[in-house]
Amino acid sequence: MPITKLDDIAALVVIDLQKGIVAPPTVHPMGAIIDRVAQLARAFRKRGLPVVLVNVTGAAPGRTDAAASTAKVTRPPDWAELIPELESQSGDFLVTKERWGAFHGTSLDEYLRGRGVTQILLTGVATSIGVESTARSAYDLGYHVVLVTDAMTDRDAEAHRHTVEKIFPRLGESGTADEVLKLLVK
Numbered sequence: 001m002p003i004t005k006l007d008d009i010a011a012l013v014v015i016d017l018q019k020g021i022v023a024p025p026t027v028h029p030m031g032a033i034i035d036r037v038a039q040l041a042r043a044f045r046k047r048g049l050p051v052v053l054v055n056v057t058g059a060a061p062g063r064t065d066a067a068a069s070t071a072k073v074t075r076p077p078d079w080a081e082l083i084p085e086l087e088s089q090s091g092d093f094l095v096t097k098e099r100w101g102a103f104h105g106t107s108l109d110e111y112l113r114g115r116g117v118t119q120i121l122l123t124g125v126a127t128s129i130g131v132e133s134t135a136r137s138a139y140d141l142g143y144h145v146v147l148v149t150d151a152m153t154d155r156d157a158e159a160h161r162h163t164v165e166k167i168f169p170r171l172g173e174s175g176t177a178d179e180v181l182k183l184l185v186k
Helices: 030-046 065-070 108-114 127-140 157-171 177-184
Strands: 010-015 051-056 093-097 119-125 144-153 173-175
Touching (some): 030 051, 030 119, 030 177, 051 127, 093 108, 127 144, 144 177
Parallel strands (some): 010 051, 051 093, 119 144
């Protein structure tokens, strides 16, 4: 369903645009994704709307095939640092997560409810992991969810396509960064 409107108090949530995650190849050019997200963040800040910047530093403790294959990988010290293009501001809410989704084990829901947020707009990487997991939780928690599909990407083209076409329509509305920016100036 295309985006119909912005709620009075909507928040931009940026998933995992951090140095260690934006470096590997992705389906869509990362520079274009970063530019769109940065533009959205500036527009939200200008309107006095919350901007949430999320990074990931760990993983759930369960045993998985994927975890076993990456257990010996040494990450550089700046791996979890947010990218400078986001122009993080003192008024932004920073969330460090250790799971796929930004709600589990963090104070994100408490922060959003404390500010009266009823709608979240999701961007970031990876579409089929961090973005989708956060969208599922936001939907379950009763937020109006908007997926800004040209401001997210994935490492796997089929995973990105499946999430955008099959999962997102069940969780919320979708739109482009330009469509959101036009709604922000109304």
